[in-house]
Each structure stands twice: as structure tokens, then as C-alpha cells.
Amino acid sequence: MRLTSLLTTLARRGRILLALGGLALLTGCNLDFWTMKGHQSTIAVDGPVAKSQLNVFLVTCWVTLVIFIIVGSVLAYATYKFRARSEADEQAVPPEQGHGNPLIELGLIGASVLALVIIAVPTLKSITYTADVPAEEKANAYEVNAYGYQWWFKFEYPAEQIAGSGQLVSANELVIPAGRPVHINLRGMDVIHSFWVPKLAGKVDMIPNRGNFLWLKADAPGYFWGQCAEYCGDSHAVMRFRVIALGPKDFNNWLNAQTAPAREVAKVASTDQPKAQFAAYRSDWKRNEAGWSPQFELNPLESWKAHQEPDAKHEDTALIAKGRALFQSKTCFSCHVVRGHMVGGSGAYPELTHVGARTTIAGGLLENNAEQLARWISHPDVVKPGNKMYVNGYLANNIKLTPDDVSALVAYLSSLK
């Protein structure tokens, strides 16, 4: 058959083409993929727990690679050496009908066991090390509680008590002291979630009715990406969070700011003009369109710091006041706590007292800026399929927001530094 022979030739040449194509792919493409230095890399890590886990991985990797090369070479050699080379070869007298060699078997079993011991020793060491804060560092450890909800994270700081309203509570961005071990108590509040900041530590599940914990330490101040790692329903893929590690001074400043009640906007000087910004929100967002800006990526920690400072010069006090009234009249306050501004809300929903000082909204999904806030408030169902704010809030209470309402709410929420 001509077609067959043509395809045979193609198949022979194709191998070379394919190899070349593969090489081009290897070298030509974005190196990020091969170097694995992404925001959630488990290879380029920044803490001792993740480092210990990485080292175990590298041991397993090298041991298995060596075995693979040895066994693979033997397999390749045997396939090449003993293949039938011609029709006559195939018809030849069958080879010796040997049934095996127990000594070879025993030797190979012994070698396998030895290879496993090489892996087992660091594994056991690392299991002990990563389990809990080492005894000598216990005194220095900082404790936080993390809770998983569909589809956001709540963080509590039991060490920071606020008179009259209990411990400090925050959402979706965990701020920790750099260089200190942090002991995080984990709990799932509805279904099972998993707390994973790959650069700092492997994941531990947040399970309802089960007190789990993990510990981690950031070697230096930094901004880290985390994500839920256990399938938890519709919006599992967009249940994200951040961990920000700060030096002692920054951390204390942050605690002071956070423990204060929600910020009251002062009257602006008449010379300062409010930004005419709210008219120009985009409204043509595609369903899963990314909600972050490249500028933010350049130096995430600096971006985070910039978020802490109120943009007092450009605040529109009237609009903010309107937003605050809407927050109440649209019943937002009945779920979300804004400590000091109004009484209401509960711990089962994201606390918004200092939401303006966070870099992200919607469970770590969108960058916290006016445009994304407007997008989120206008169409929470599109940004986060199935989310409770839409189903139990907007739908259940028939809440409708006009573009003006959205602008006012955005102004108010942004002012909550």
C-alpha cells in the first residue's frame, strides 16, 4: 500500500522532526515553566519548613533518578540487543527456556531495600521536624488561628486582644512576623479546605470538627501566595489568600493599626481635589478575567506597604459618607463587621474593619483597587460562582446596586485603611 509506505517514511522522519520540535520547545519557551520559580513554587522556597520538605523531595528525586538511569539503561540495552533483526531471526529456534535466577532476584531486592533506607532516614527526620515548632523555638513562637470557609479564609490573632471586642480578626491576608516560628491552628468551618503557602510550608487540611495545626517560618520579610488545596465546591479554584511576613517594627505598626477601630475620614483640605475616578469603571469583565495588575507584581511587598497608607488627599468625604450609609441600608453590616462604625456582623463572614489596607479582595482573587472592588460588588456571582454573599445576601434580600451605589461603596471600603 502506497499510503502505508508513505506514512512509514513520514514516521521515520517524524521522529527527527519531533525531537527538534521538542528541543525548540525546551529552549524557546518561557523559562519560568522549567525553572519553577512561580509565586507558589515548592522549589524556590523561603522558609525552613518548606526547605526541609524540599530536601526530602530532592533526596527521593536523586535516588529514583539514579535507579531510573540504571534500570532504564538495562531495559534499553536488552530491548536493543535481543530484538529479532530479521524474518529469519524470528523463525529461529527459540532461545533457552530459562526460568530465572534466585540469586539475582535476592540481590536486586536487597539493593531496593537499601535505596529505600536512603530515602526513609531523611523522611523520618523531616516528619518530626515539620510536625510542630521545635522545642527550643517554642517560646518565640507566634500563634494564629486560621479558618476555612467556602470560599475564603479567616485569621484570628489570639495574642492581640481589643478591649470590648475580643481578639483581632482579619480575612484572606495573614500577616506574620518574619524570622519567628508561627504556629497556625487550622479548622474547616463548613467543608474541608487546605491551607497551603508553598513557599513557606506544605499543606495541612482544615477539617470540620478536627483541630489541626501547622507551623511555618518566613526567613525574611516577604509577600507569599497561598491557595486552598482541597476541593471544596464550586469556587475552589478561586479560594486564595496571601501571607505577608514583616520585620518586628513593621509588624508592630501593623498590629497597632489593625487593633484600632475603623478609620474615620477627616475633612479634606479645600485645596485637595477628589480624584474623578469612579465614573470610569470597566464593566465588560469577562467571567474569569484576571484581577491583578502587572505593576503590583514588580514588588508585591512594597505594594502591600503602599496599601497601608490612606490616600487622604484624594478622598471624597461626601461619597464615603454615602457609602457608609449604603453599607448599612443595603444590610451589608448584618454580615460584615466594621468595628467602630456600626454594630452588627458576625465572625462567620469576612471582617472588613481594615479592608482597605489589604492588597486583595474576594478571597485573594482580585487586587484591591477601586476598579476590582466595583467589579466584585457589582457581580459577585460571576467573579466567584456560588458564593454566599450573592446567594444569601443579594438574592435572598433582593439587593440591587446602581452604579452610583457601587461608587459610594467602593469609596467607603477603600477608605477603611
Added chain:
Amino acid sequence: MEATAKSHFTGKEEHAPATPSFAFWRPTAKTGLMSWLTTVDHKKIGFLYGSFALFFFLVGGCEALLIRLQLIVPNNTLLTAPQYNTMFTMHGTTMIFLAVMPLGAAFFNFIMPLQIGARDVAFPRLNAFSLWTFVAGAIILNVGWFLPDGPPDASWVGYAPLTSKLYNPTHATDFWILGLQLLGVASIAAALNFIVTIINLRAPGMTMMRLPVFTWMTLITSFLIILSFPAITIALVEVMFDRQFGTNFFEVSNGGMPILWQHLFWIFGHPEVYILILPAMGIVSEILPTFARKPLFGYPIVVFSGASIGFLGFTVWSHHMFTTGMGTVATAAFSLATMTIAVPTGVKIFNWIGTLWGGHLKMRTPMMFALGFIWMFMIGGFSGVMHSAAPADAQQQDSYFVVAHFHYVLIGGSIFALLGGIHYWFPLMFGRRVSEFWGKLSFWVIFIGFNVTFFPMHFLGLNGMPRRTFTYDGNMGWNVGNMIATIGALILGTGIAIYFVVVIYTYLKGEKAGRDTWDARTLEWSVPTNPPPEYNFAVIPTVHARDAFWYEKHHQSEIEQEKAAHHQAEAAHGGIHMPFQSIYPLVASTGALIGAFGAIYHNLIVALIGGSLLFIGIYLWSLEGAEGYHIHPDEEGHDATPAPKH
């Protein structure tokens, strides 16, 4: 060759057995729909298992392609979040329960009785019941596609409490629960049948240590099924009770423990992994000796390591739960137990290489798949060793690294071996053989597509991409890997398409294959015709050596005398006894299907109707009795006389 065309298995045989003397109506159709619905022939049942499995393999493959297309670029909007979640749930459930397991069962049914020199399985009607109950389970699992509630979307592991009424109020999860329950019934019934068959129906001389390795793996797999499925049955009953009757097994607000589901699920789920891979190892252990033209290297050790893999499989379930906070002692224990599994698995690979060593390797298509299996399974095995180290697993668990790992063992392992097995036994099953060129072409396209799809996923996982995510942002360093993986998936899909077109073409018009196409070694190739006649063996063989058929071929005169003597003895006993067909297995399975719908919709009347039908089916099935008829083939396999009555 006349007999080939008239083989019962192809549905073309003309003679009908005598009408039963019993009061019950027994179907006698040998052709047409009724013959398939009432068949008790292990070969027909195996063929049906295989056909359903391959159909669902294509369905699951399409779901996989949709998953990959959604992830081809960041922030894609091809599927909505619920659609995507449905896709990966159904992809996993379909591939495991409706494709790989039944494809294994197809080979167990078709090949295993032939390999041990039996004329059928021990309980032919129970075998039919397994098949139809499997079909009922498959219908229930997939019925959501056509109903407003939609198909299941709680992932194939269905972790509580996501499956509770609170978080999954529709019937989608009920379809999943009841579908899996029925599939479990089907699997357990089939497994018991295989165990009894292998223990009791071996031909004279077929000692346990002469069993072909594929039959050994059938036996071990069957034991795994009957020991592991009760665990998931219990778990599914619990979650069903939680949903339907308000019990509190996993209901947190009343003190339920979601972690209990994980333990029950994985004590089933890990042996399940070996249920998927051991048959594949058995197939490879048949293909390699045949094409290397020498016996399997270290047969006893291969068998023993298969058994130890099965045994150890029950001691490692919690390595799926390293991230659930089990504490250091449990984590360390399960970590070490998991590592020990690498030893028997490695032993198998050593022995396969030992089998090749010094052989005359005939590079036919089945051999290509078997060699591809060894390479890919090695890679999957090594990434498995990486997971066994609990600290490393804390980073890899639920990331794409795991996705890469289990696709290397399930596609590169199970599927490669099963596809190779189809090529290998195709001449035996259908009397035709697949063209070498097209077979090898499909192998290479599948092999390349598979690696392009799944190798980059190792990198994605190590770079922190979690699995089961319908979207990702473009700033995470995952774009290139996902793009390559999706291109690979399209290549893989093309390869599978070529494979199927070639197989179907061969089934209809392929080159006719003679008896013993590959110069094989085991008994299934000694049947008088390809495809095998209804009664398999004109004379039950006597087994003298491990590779029984090879021995026969090399001791022909001795075997011929022996066969003549046996033939006379058998004729003196009234010929070959064949079981009657029966409609009642189908009736019972239909009852189970209807009853399951009643349970899903909480409709007592429908449930009672279904339950009654199930009961009636089983009752009449036992009343009608295990009657049969006799046929009298001559020594070449031609049927000499239409059979008189029992």
C-alpha cells in the same frame, strides 16, 4: 475454518440446544438481541464488558479533553466552574469504575477460563448478573447528564461533608452514591465468581503454581475487590443515610466526623489502585514471554510480589491522608509502609527485564505496548516513591504533581497494558489481527501524546498548581506547562482515535488470523478455533507444565494420545455439558436499577417495585435451576450431533 464462521461467540452459530424439560421458560436464542441479553457464555459477557468499557473510556476521554481545553490558557471561559467540576468528577469516576475496571473484567471473563482450561466460569448466571448490574450502575452514574439535577460534581473521592445535603442539595450526589453502590455489587459478585472459578475449575494438572500470571493477577485482584469494596459500601451507606434519613455520620453540627469518610474511602481506594494495575501487570506478564519466546523470568517471585502488593495495599491507605494531621507516628508508619510497596513493584520490573534478557524479541504491536508500559510505569512508580516520603507529599498532595503521577500509572500503566492486551488477544477473540503498521502508529501517537500531556504536569505541580481548579491566573508561571499539556492531550486523543478506528476496521474487515497467531505459551491459544467455540475446549486439556500450550506444542504425540483418551471418556459421559441461558439475571439487575431510582428520589413505591423485581428475579433464577444441555463436537471441534435432552 468453517467453524470459525459459525462460532457461537460471533453470534453466527446455527444449532439450537434442546428445549429444557423444566417448567420454566428458558431462552434459547443464539443470535439477535435476546441471545446477548440472556447469555451466560463467559466470552459473550466478556465481549459486552469490553464494549461498554471502551464506550465509557471514550466518554471519559472526551471529558478529559474538555478539562484540558478549559486550562489551555489562563482565565479561560470555555466551561463554567460547575461544569468544570462536573467534568473532573465524572472523568475520574468514569475512567476508574466504568472504563479501566470493566475492561479488566472483560479480560478476566474472556481469557481467564480459557487460560485454566475451563469451559465457563463457575456461576455463569451470576456472571450475567454482574454484567447487567454494572450496566445499571453506569446508567445511574451518568443519568444526571439528561436530568435537571446534573451529574455528580463532588469529585471522585466525594469527601464528606461536601457530599452532604447542605452543600450538595440536588440529586447529583445521590446518582454518584447509588451508582457506585450498584457497581460495587457487580464487582463483588464478579470477583467471587472468578475466585471460585480459579480455585475449582482448573484443568487437571493445572496446579496453582502453573497458573498463568494473568490468572494469578485475576485471583489476587478478585480478593482485593471482595475485601476492599465492603469498606466503600459502608461509607456510601453512611453518606446515603445522612442525606436521606438525617443520620449524623459526617454531620459536623451533631458531632459527626468527616475524617471517617476519608479512612473508609481510602481503605477501599488504595486497594482499588491495585485492582486497576494488577490485571495490567498480568497482561504484560503474558505478552512479554510470548514475544520474547522464553518463559517469564522468576515466575514464583512475580506471583508472590503480586500477592504482596495486594496484601500491602491494605496497609497504606492513609498515605492519601498525609495532610490531614494524623500525627508523627501514624505519618511515619504509613510513610514506611508505602515505601515497602516499592520493593515488590520493583521486583516485577526486574523480572520483566529478565524475561527480555536473552530472548528473541518480536516487536509486534502488543509488545510495543508492553514495553511502553514498563517505561511509563517506572516513571509513575518513581513519582510514587516521592509521594511516600510524607514531607515531600505535603507539597505534592492535591497538586498537579499527583495528577501526573497517577496518570503515569493509570494510562502509562493500566491503559497501555489493556490496549496492548486487546491487540494481543484480538486474533483469539475475533479471528482477525490488527495491521502491524496501524497498530504501531497508534502506539507511537498515543505514547508521544501521553508524555507531552502528563510530563509537564510534574513541573506544574512542583510550581504550586493545585488540581481540580477551573481557572488560574497568568502570573503564576503555569501558562506554558498548561499549553503544552493541552496540545499533548489533543495528540493523545488523536492516537486513541486512530487506535479505535483501526480496531473497529479490523473487527469488520481485518486480515484473518490463524490459530495461535503469536506462537504463544498459555492454554487460551490451544482452543480449536479462533474465535473459540461456545464450549471452549473439545477436550479438557491436561496440563503438564507452567507454559502449558508451549509444552503441548513441543510434545505433540504424547498430547494427542492423551486427548483421544479424554475425548472418549467425555463422550461416554454424554458429551459436553453447557448451561442454559437465562433471563433472570437481567430481571434482577433491572430491579436493582429501578430500586436505586426509588432510593434516589425517595419514592417508596418505585423503590418497592424495584426491590420486588430484584427479589423475583433472584427467586426465579434459583427456582429454574442450573440445568443445561450437551453437545458433541468431534476432535477438531466440529459439532457432530445436535444435542439430545439433558
